[in-house]
Amino acid sequence: GAVVSQHPSRVICKSGTSVKIECRSLDFQATTMFWYRQFPKKSLMLMATSNEGSKATYEQGVEKDKFLINHASLTLSTLTVTSAHPEDSSFYICSATSGRMDTQYFGPGTRLTVL
Amino acid sequence: GQSLEQPSEVTAVEGAIVQINCTYQTSGFYGLSWYQQHDGGAPTFLSYNALDGLEETGRFSSFLSRSDSYGYLLLQELQMKDSASYFCAVRTGGFKTIFGAGTRLFVKA
Numbered sequence: 001g002a003v004v005s006q007h008p009s010r011v012i013c014k015s016g017t018s019v020k021i022e023c024r025s026l027d028f029q030a031t032t033m034f035w036y037r038q039f040p041k042k043s044l045m046l047m048a049t050s051n052e053g054s055k056a057t058y059e060q061g062v063e064k065d066k067f068l069i070n071h072a073s074l075t076l077s078t079l080t081v082t083s084a085h086p087e088d089s090s091f092y093i094c095s096a097t098s099g100r101m102d103t104q105y106f107g108p109g110t111r112l113t114v115l
Numbered sequence: 116g117q118s119l120e121q122p123s124e125v126t127a128v129e130g131a132i133v134q135i136n137c138t139y140q141t142s143g144f145y146g147l148s149w150y151q152q153h154d155g156g157a158p159t160f161l162s163y164n165a166l167d168g169l170e171e172t173g174r175f176s177s178f179l180s181r182s183d184s185y186g187y188l189l190l191q192e193l194q195m196k197d198s199a200s201y202f203c204a205v206r207t208g209g210f211k212t213i214f215g216a217g218t219r220l221f222v223k224a
Contacts, residue, residue, distance in 0.1 A: 043215060045214075049209075104212065105160065108157045109157045
């Protein structure tokens with residue numbers, strides 16, 4: 001199957017700092033990438049859909065100025081959590097797909113802890 | 116609104132068969148997927164049904180009835196390693212996907 005990587009896998013930061021999470025498709029060109037957030041023992045909540053070369057589409061209730069998404073190439077999307085606060089602590093998961101795929105492939109996730 | 120309903124927990128014994136049901140109500144429907152997620156890990160793709168019927172992949176099978184807005188995941192010959200959360204997910208448009216709340220499967224010896 002297709003491989004998607006995320007970096008870092010785990011990050012701890014101080015309140016008020018910004019954190020960047022990278023999502024890469026390693027063996028295919030991802031025309032679309034998604035960013036999800038997951039709380040413990042809960043479902044995945046879609047935050048935004050990102051198409052290469054265009055602005056991300058954010059879901060209702062997700063602050064686009066707080067969660068900056070950039071999909072600069074067909075293999076890389078980044079999520080930057082700006083001015084992080086403890087309530088932003090969560091498991092962030094990206095997924096990627098191309099037009100030929102029936103499904104999306106998930107990265108391993110990034111666990112963010114804001115102190 | 117859009118919703119997916121699946122049981123919150125299921126318990127079964129090793130070697131048994133278990134079925135996890137999913138009913139959905141969405142504004143669009145392209146297909147139903149199933150994902151497995153172990154604690155601390157990312158979801159992994161199990162199956163995708165775009166058309167009615169049963170899809171079989173090894174010990175796992177998935178079924179879809181679009182007229183009933185219903186699908187299920189069937190796990191056979193359960194193993195301890197199958198203990199995980201299972202999410203049904205509906206592709207509503209393009210590749211946008213809505214996930215159910217997940218079913219935690221506990222497999223006992």
